[in-house]
Amino acid sequence: MRFFILLFCIGLALRIYPSFHHIVFPYDQARDALMFQDMVNRTHLPLLGPVTDIPGVHHGPLFYLLMIPLYALSNSDPWLPVFFLMLVNLSTMIPLYFFTKEVFHDKRVTIITLVLFIVSYEMISYSKWISNPVLAVPLFATFLLLLWRVWKTQKKQVFWLGLVFGLLVQSEIVLAYLLFPCYIILSKGRVHIKQWLLFHLGVGVGILPYLVAELKYHFQATNALIHFLGSTAQKNPLVFLTTFRHGISILSTLVRNNLFGLPPIxxxxxxxxxxxxxxxxxxxxxxxxxxxxxxxxxxxxCGVGVLMFGKSPEIFFFAGFGSILLIIAAVFLVVMMKEKQWEFAAFITCIILASQIALTVEQARAGNAYIQAQKGVLFDQRLQVLDAIYTRVSSDTPFTISVFGTPYGVRTSWAYYFSYYSSRQAVILPKWYGYTVNGFIGDDILPHVDAPARVHIAVYEPEFSIAPQYKDEFTAYQNAHTTIVERFTLNNHSIEIRKPK
Incomplete structure (x- = not known):
């Protein structure tokens, strides 16, 4: 127990490093934070979770239901949700402990697996990403344990297997492909109707919000998925080849970020x-x-199954699979020990530990995150940008702001950043000037105005995918109505202090 507590403390320290606010926090996280605050104010509980990139299809509300009270308790500060997710991430050690103990009956496999887990760059990164797939990490390890038990004749576990599978689907809907190994295991030996019923009852409980939402919204997600799968079936076979290559690239990245900090291939x-x-x-x-x-x-x-849909896979489609890599590596090291290859086993262990810790420190110092579309969108980096702005604008001076960022013209991200900063530093909020897209949460925090204030700030976010002409149009509009007083760069953001012409 003392050793387990020691590992937990080391793992927590690695996850906190360098701070609770050193977390990726672009549009999705800002939108969710504002939405949680709105749900608390309206005492409204969601039936659907985060949107997917398939129109009409959502993840389950499990993630939202966990985050709402945490954001409420922290007054919309992400530190408490992040700390909670770190604890959730470290709870993965419990099913990993029982799995390795029951399967291999060798303490060394268990100890090495847990040690590799706490230093894994991927596992550390998932603990600091406020997004629904992170819940899949401990759930997947629990799923492995229950699936093994059911396979080894502990059929009484089928209800819990179904329940955990349902919760996995809520956390990341793509993980529904894990239904295939469940059916394969349940089909082994004599098939008992009771076991199948209990399994599907567990699944039903796990995805209950989905079932209610489908009835309420007239099977919106089902129809959307049927349409998506139908269009996928008509794709050129070359698309599947490209998808498969992308999948291999993701597997390479998984190995790099869990075991060997080498180039992915x-x-x-x-x-x-x-x-x-x-x-x-x-x-x-x-x-x-x-x-x-x-x-x-x-x-x-089984992870190959997700590549068959012709959809370009993302790294988080395989959330939790890193645990399998860690267990296999631990088994290999123990086998080397049993064959008296102590020096070789020690060398490989040191390489893994050193490379993963170095990767964590290196990425933190570089201001990078595991799942990051832009550089400079870590929460503490955005707060530093606001610090720089408010050192040039006195706390009681009205000013306007224009942002060339993503999503272009949407105020949500910066509405959250300014709202958070204002509530803690007692400074006034700016008005939004220039191109805007209405109808998004946070619009009321940064109201749109038709003319720049005496002090105007233009912010260019780090590079993101958008046609070059939009940046030219943004700059031309700024130059047509304002003049640059000062320009500087901070955390890959280009910031201009301007005044009206």
Whole structure:
């Protein structure tokens, strides 16, 4: 127990480093924070969760239901939600402990797996990302444990397996492809109707909000998914080839960010070599571990299923799969120990630990995050931008702001940043001047005006995907109505202090 507590404390310290506010916080996180505040004010609980990129399809509300009270308690400060997600992330150690203990019956596999988990750059990064897929990390490890138990004749666990699967789907709807290994395991041996009913009852409880939403909104998500899958089936086979290549790239990144901090392809090749060596070494040294390895390899292969939809996969479609990589690596190291290859096992262990810690420190110092579309959109970096603005604008001076950012013309992100900063620093809020798109949450925080104030701020966010002419139009509009007084760059943001012409 003391060792477990020590690992927990080390893992928590690595996750807090360098601060609670060193978190990726672009539009999605700002939108959610404002939405949570609105839900608290209206005492409204959501039936649907975050939107997906398939129109009409949402994730489940589980993430929202957990975040709403945390944002309420912290007065919309993300530090408490982040701290909670760090604890949720570290709770993954519990199912990993029981899985490795029950499957391998060797304390060394358990200890090495947990040590690798707490230093994994991917696991650390997921703990600091306020988004629905992060819940899949502990849920996936629990899913592995329950699936193994059901496979090993503990059929009474089928309800809980179904429940955890349903919660996984709520956290990331793409993980519905994990239904396939469930059906394969349930089909082994004699098929009992009671077990199938209990499994689907558990699934129904896990996705209950989906079922209610489908009835309320006339099967909106079902129809949208049918339409999406129908259009996917008509795609050119070359699209699937491109998707598969992208999937291999993601697998390479998973290995890099969990085990070997090498260039992704080199990391993948290293893992493949270790996997092959592990397979043959287990056959020779510990044949009783063969079913466990087959189980883990089979679960990795299940991830290929998501590539069959012709949709370009994202790294978080495989949230939790890093746990499988860590377990396989731990098994390999223990097998090397059993074969008296102590120096080699120690060398590989040191390489993994050093590379993962170095990757965490390196990325933090560079201001990078694991899932990041733009540089400079970490929360503490945006606060530094506001610090720089307010050092040039006195706290009681009215001013306007224009932002060339993403989504272009939408005020939501900067509405949250300014609202957060204003409530803590007792400064006035600016008005929004220039191109704007109405109808988004936060519009009332930065009301639009038709003329720039005596002090006007123009902000160019770090590079993002948009046609170049929009930036030219934005700049031309600013130059037509205002004159630059000062220009500076901070955290990849270009900031201009302007005055009206």
């Amino acid at each position: 080199s990391a993948l090749l290293t893992f493949v070599i270790i996997t092959v060596l592990c397979f043959f070494a287990v056959r020779k040294t510990i044949p009783s571990w063969k079913p466990a390895l087959h189980f883990l390899y089979g679960m990795l292969a």
